[in-house]
Amino acid sequence: MSLAFENQGWRKYEVIWRENSALGKPTNGSSVYGNDYTNWSPDYATDGIVQKNDTEFFHSAFEQFPWIRIDLLEIAPISFIRVYNRKSLGHRFHDVAVEVSNNSDYVQRGFYQGPAANGEVVDIMCDSHTVARYVRLRIMKGSNNCLNIPELEIYTH
Template structure:
């Protein structure tokens, strides 16, 4: 009952450019590791910490007034921890599901094994080394998804590959465009990623666009690969 003030939905002005709604979330397949954790004065204090870190989700221990935020999430069996209440941003719609996509290249020029369609097919499991999107080795590989129409984007979720080589996902710019030509960066993942990691990037607000692109921006020899991408709208 102590958390009644935010049980349904709570709104936080995270910064001058970001504003989001958080609510109580059900159990998920995302197991948090390497979180920041500290005593807080209240749930609102905990939410503010998560907001300042541009987190899509955070955790509050109501009995001990402890906060977990800025976590790394791994895709595992359903996570249940009765001592921690899970708060997150509402997942209204995955606008990337089954949408058309193109990339700077496809590994081995073989879309049947590593094509862009695997990035938006709604499946997180795959055959080892295949049935995921993978580019060729490039300086700045990219993949672009075309949404139905210009939409206001809340956050993007990427499922890193689960078998090995999760560190290949690094220095990734999350970019939006109205015309598919001129792009603006609206989020960034430094990494390197962890094998099996679920990466969630909260976009600056407001972010409106029809074309979303992920692009590696650092290094001279990079291969962009991951199992799935989800784009959630406001």
């Protein structure tokens, strides 16, 4: 929900959101690096723990358009996505689309060009009136990409 306040010809906007709606929700990815779910599972991206070491975060295999999907388990209005980038090799997070769906047809509602810096926290705003159950982050450009996401949060209102 956005609130607008007017005073002497200027406006102040505040964004109000609930808690992180992605926390503990089901995830899946286009792939997992080396099929090693112990170290690189997509579930690490929504466990509430920002990267504590060099493993235990989502790491896709190297592919053209890697993605991670979160099932919010209900249709919700989405304000923005917050991504905690990896502490090293941060440049791998680039050209990322936020795509949403209520079934199997995805529509892009946000985009981050990047590349991100090591350890950067990236907020990707969604278009107004973004309402969905499924949220997917997908790299859209390049050919030998991987997603490295220690933690991501989805803020709804």
